[in-house]
Amino acid sequence: MTDSPKTKPEVEFYEGPEPTDLVIIDIEEGSGDEATPGATVDVHYLGVDFESGEEFDSSWGRGQSIQFPLSGLIKGWQEGIPGMKVGGRRQLICPPHLAYGPAGGGHRLSGRTLTFVIDLLGVK
Secondary structure, eight states: OOOOSSOOOOOOOOOSSOOSSOEEEEEEOOOSOBOOTTOEEEEEEEEEETTTOOEEEEHHHHTSOEEEEGGGSOHHHHHHSTTOBTTOEEEEEEOGGGTTOSTTSSSTTTTOOEEEEEEEEEEO
């Protein structure tokens, strides 16, 4: 697990209607290794509900980053993280079909559009 020199992000309000496609906003460009679709990534992240702005998950709250193989993550992350470079911070807005599926899908976040701010700390 890597310590990030950054602090927990604030989620910028997205102006406009709730998106139906993945929205990728680079907050800060990284200069390290680039994440590829099959990579395992070491990230700090913050997740909030698009509509309410309520935080539902945060690695910052646990005080440590998390490593994941991209292939095991929600589609929005699988599509939104590749191309990102270590040291970067990116905001992803994931509509339900790229997050936890339609309402009634069995996950507490099913049917919700979710906003994530992700710091890429490492790539394997």
